Amino acid sequence: MKERLQALKEEAVSKIEEASNVKEIQDIRVAYLGKKGPITEILRGMGKLPAEERPKMGQLGNEIRAIISDKLDEKMEQLEKAAVAEKLKKETIDVTMPGRPVQKGNHHPLTRVVEEIEDLFIGMGFSIAEGPEVETDYYNFEALNLPKNHPARDMQDSFYITEDILLRTHTSPMQARTMEKHEGKGPVKIIVPGRVYRRDTDDATHSHQFTQIEGLMVGENVRMSDLKGVLQTFAKEMFGQEREIRLRPSFFPFTEPSVEMDISCFNCGGEGCSVCKGTGWIEILGGGMVHPHVLEMSGFDSKKYTGFAFGMGPERIAMLKYGIEDIRNFYTNDVRFLKQFNRVNQ
Amino acid sequence: MLVSMRWLEQYVDLGNHTAEQLADLITKSGIEVETVESLNKGVKGVVVGHVVSCEQHPNADKLNLCKVDIGEEEPVQIICGAPNVAEGQKVAVAKVGAVLPGNFKIKKAKLRGEASNGMICSLQELGIESKLVQKEFADGIFVFPNDVEVGTDALEYLNLNDKVLELGLTPNRADCMNMLGVAYEVAAILKKEVNLPSPSVEHSDESAADYVSVSIENKEDNPYYGATIIKGVEVKASPLWLVNRLVSSGIRPINNIVDITNYVLLEYGQPLHAFDYDRLGSKEIVVRRAGDGEKIETLDDTERTLSSDHLVITNGKKPVAVAGVMGGADSEVYDGTQTILLEAAYFNGFVVRQASKDLNLRSDSSARFEKGIDRNRVHLAAKRAASLIVELAGGEVLEGPVEAGERTVEEKSVSVSVKRINRVLGTDISENTVAEIFDRLRFEYNNDNGTFSVLVPARRPDITIEEDLIEEVGRLYGYDNLPATFPYGEGTPGGLTDYQNKRRLVRRYMEGAGLYQVTTYSLTSPKKNAFFGEIGYNDITLSMPMSEERAVLRTSLVPHLLDVIEHNHNRQLDDVAIYETAKVFLTKQEKVSELPKEEEHISAAFTGLWQEHSWQKEKKPVDFFVAKGVIEGLVEELGLSDRISFQKAEKQNMHPGRTANVLLDEEEIGFVGQLHPEAQSEYDINETYLFELNLERLLTTNTEPLEYKSLPRFPSVTRDIALVVDEGTEAQAVLNIIEQAGGKLLAETRIFDLYQGEHMEEGKKSLAFSLRYYNPEHTLTEEEVKKAHDRVVDQLKQEIGASLRG
């Protein structure tokens, strides 16, 4: 009996080893371990054995069952793994095929430049102020020390709607509007981005509509050296830490003294190239100390308060920064143009 | 303003500075030098030649065979086609091997069998602009005066080795619209002296007052008028030096009298006018406003109609000049002029500007009056011109001048303290340095313990207040020497407003949703403004538009977004999704007298494929629900989902079956829909979907604070229903009934199917909903769900006759 059991074991084990699929294993399990299987059959004949041998034989039977069962499990696992592997192999894809594009758009380059500048000045404690694009002659000119008939009005031919209402020619009217709101009390620290309009024929370098960013700071201790310091910080953050700045005297009716700021050319580093027209410097913005008439007209005591103001053109900055050759590109919105501004700068 | 280096040297010692170095210094101290131009346009090897003989070319009618002495052993033979070439002339000869502008090299040549060894040049051929060439040489070669030396550098005589600085003058620096002003500026920069001309005139015994009287009607228009009479002049060509000065300054030489007035205009900045005394037609000069409709024929042979806004010089009866702008043709100096009345006056800039603007006549003279001339230099300029006329045209100056008004004014005093200077500039400049700077500027001053009272010369009318002096000190001290500091004691937090923050969020959302931001023009055409028909607002029209396309302010962003779609479509870019946030301009006024309402809108346009992944065969074109989905996501971002609804609408130029108004709290704030196929073909673009919303309303509508809700603790139960309803029944109406009837237990309703067409009864459609029930108190019982769900089904049957399907 013992021998028969051993022989059954050998037979089962070799069949298990030969099995090549899950079905065969299941069949072997039923055939050897099932209620009608040979081991059960043999053990049923145990009644004929002497009483003292029965437990031994029972134990042996169980041991053999366990061995076969383990072998079955083991083989089953092997086969399952193989089946999975086979399945996965069939699922293999070409990972170099392009992925599904994620829908995404991006900022217009002007917004990109404007937000960058806004954030820079917000970091220096400035707020963002916005004002009307259709302005009164008073805020656009008179409150900025540009009375009617002032020759400097020729500098910026304007789009008038009526004698007193026009499209703002700069964002500077917000200087007066903001100061009025402060009712003669400082400090005032604002950045004013916005669209402005001038009578220019559109071409590669002129646009009848463009963007401007104005800055204004009025307080009891504001000095021209502060303007230099703030603009230096701006220039380095915006155009690179190695940039130098240079202030040149200039003229604007609403600032006195007035300056223009150049930065050392980021293309040639100051040696002279086509970007800087050989001078090594690139003009970036205009500014100066707020004219006392402007302070007084907006309700500030010009003996007590001083201020600085500056203005710049994001189109020009974007053109310089990215090498855009035609200002009209900003307004025609060719998607091949827009899509180029879809990533970080560095 | 063009400044010749050679001319400038007459007044200031320029040391060893090159034109470029000087330009840099001038720019840094306040006047931008825009260009440094070399008058020599690459010319080499041009000498003075003497035409020894000149005969007709044997084989060519129009050519001359010239023997020209160019200071070499033998005269050279040169063939010249110029009509004015003649024996005995001194001419400019480009020798063999010479180079003319444009790198044109002169070589030995043979013309119709005769050798030509060089070229006799016209001024144009030497690089002088045609508009600056005197009439007599305009169509031929240039002929030197006889006193030039044969064989020497011809360019030297023509001053073509000079360099010219072009100053870009800001309106405040009109003082540098003349050589003396530039000399003062350069002397201050270089710390040098200024050498002024000192004209002297000998008077004849005759008195000018016997020849003319002068009266001024209004002293405000014309504070001073001086008339100098010069008798016995000879009008002829100017000497070469004077011609050269004018040419280097961009003015064409005419004759000695006119050239001298122009020369003094350039030197002193004082516009002068020379009348032919004998042609004036009277013995008086009356300065007055013109009558409305009064006429004058000006020097340019054009009849001008004047108005009472214009100031004229009259002979007591009729105008003989438009003051400060242009003289009249009748009294113009000509070859036969013998007696001159030289006008040197100060006219008010406003009135000159008005005339120059109205008559569309800008002259070197009007430009200077407009920007302001040196009040105290007027009579000096007359003296300078008179002395030059005597020198170059002969004649005698009668005792005078005859004057009206005040010849000079007192100079004004402006004060500033060293303390204030340093306080404004943020510097530590010493009293001595300030004094030195005023000295360099040649400002007289009185220094009382650091407070400077400066007597501002009349040549600097731009200096009227303390700050103007601070600027003078600052710019000559040098802004490079200014420290870079940070403001102190003005700490403010800074940052964006809620509105600005939300707007940034909206932009990022739109871009995340797949749209590109665009920027388009605010000005548009009335036709585009009428895109949506009558909208209850009037066009805001520019008083002088540059074109019909940019004549009014836009009332909608849509038309220009369509322009962008069209631009891209024309370049085969057909899958485009764009948006813009910008203002529209709204007024109810017929004629604008108040600032219009400026309302910020957001608008988007979609065309072509929305999603595409070609190799996986996925192509999803844009449709109405893409556009609507973007809006739904947007309002969700803004916390307004529950307050937004869509309502079928009809709108001009929009598809009548595929357009909806967007409502916020039941109030219309915009629309979404498909561009009408007719409008689409008018634009010649593909199927396009659009929306435009009042962004300002969206961003200023406050929403409930964001509040956390506990995660569900009990399972929910989902029931699906498929309904058959009338085709015209809107899903929203069905949803409303379901939500109403479902009560508190109905947590969510989703539409998961819409079926129309085959297998459906005519005029019906099927809508399938998935209803999720949830009770936050306990696990739902079958009974609870059944009760709520039955209520829903009943209500649907009752209200819209819906029947359950399948």
Ligand SMILES: [Zn+2]
């Ligand atoms: Zn460069």
